[in-house]
Amino acid sequence: MQESYYVGAYWGPRKETALECARRAELFFHMLARSDPSFAQWYRAGRGFPRELPGHPVHPEVKELEKLLLRSKLRTDVDKEVIEDMGFRQMVWNAKKEATEINLYCGKHSPWGGPNSCLLKPTREGAIRERLLRTPVLAEVLTSMATAWDPDFAMASSDEMVSLVQKRKWEVRVGWLTYLSRRLGTVPPLPAPVRIEPVGELGWLLVLSPEPMTASNPEHVAFTARVRELLDRAGLIARPEPKPTEE
Structure with missing residues (x-):
């Protein structure tokens, strides 16, 4: 049975703007890209992306990342007001099938609920998965998370x-x-x-x-x-x- 491996970084309430989180995210993605070739390009959800692609390409630059995070603010169910202290969240992936996924939750400073986090779930695709689940690669991924997010x-x-x-x-x-x-x-x-x-x-x-x-x-x-x-x-x-x- 294949075990469900993941890499996760966690930190407590930390009030940060979308710009501050975007700067951390830019550093994270640039460092992560050096860990493995499959981490070079990421995609996000949204209407209108080319069918041959896994989604809209994400360019790991501060301005684009800031816009993505601002669009991801949590809102109330009834009047759709922004819940400022719940921060930002975003999910990206790197392939159409058997993708590696990253779930990011940052800028949260509410005393309620769980922590801020950055989670990477490796693909289930055999050859790439075997390459990722090695100590040198995981050490680089963890170092990227630690350096960028200070968890x-x-x-x-x-x-x-x-x-x-x-x-x-x-x-x-x-x-x-x-x-x-x-x-x-x-x-x-x-x-x-x-x-x-x-x-x-x-x-x-x-x-x-x-x-x-x-x-x-x-x-x-x-x-x-x-x-x-x-x-x-x-x-x-x-x-x-x-x-x-x-x-």
């Missing part, structure tokens, strides 16, 4: 592994690769073969294994859980629970 944490893992290792609904998720911001605290010594690398002055990238970590391998699950426990003891895992959404 509290980010990780590359599978849904299946997360469900086996995560203990609280709201916590820093530990995966095959994990990024931790310096805001969270200091990373403790971790057992081999974990590799700890700095990401500029922002934080650390933890690589648990040079080979893919799978939920189907009990040793991988046990080792990931062990690293999570050590990080939890160091105070790096617990996260404040967001207030529930008002009825």
Whole structure:
């Protein structure tokens, strides 16, 4: 059974304008393009795009990205007023079929609901997927997310592994690769073969294994859980629970 891998970056309420988010997005897409050839061109939804294309081409430049984000503002159901503190969201993909998708949620500064996030879901297409699910590529993707979005944490893992290792609904998720911001605290010594690398002055990238970590391998699950426990003891895992959404 094919596991559902993803790369996700998460950060708490952060009030940013569409322009500020667009500048971060421009840096992210430019850095991401260096990770793999399939990340060179992205597309968005909308009427009137050529049928031979997956959608409207997205040019990763600040002005266009700002316009996209401004169009994506959340609105109330009844009078369609903009909900300013809920920020912006956008989804893009890179192919007609078996695409890699990116879901972006930024500029949110409401105390209600979940975090801001940048999620990348790799394609299910065999050859490209195999190329993407390698430590060097995922490390570059995580570094791109960390550098551009300055999240509290980010990780590359599978849904299946997360469900086996995560203990609280709201916590820093530990995966095959994990990024931790310096805001969270200091990373403790971790057992081999974990590799700890700095990401500029922002934080650390933890690589648990040079080979893919799978939920189907009990040793991988046990080792990931062990690293999570050590990080939890160091105070790096617990996260404040967001207030529930008002009825």
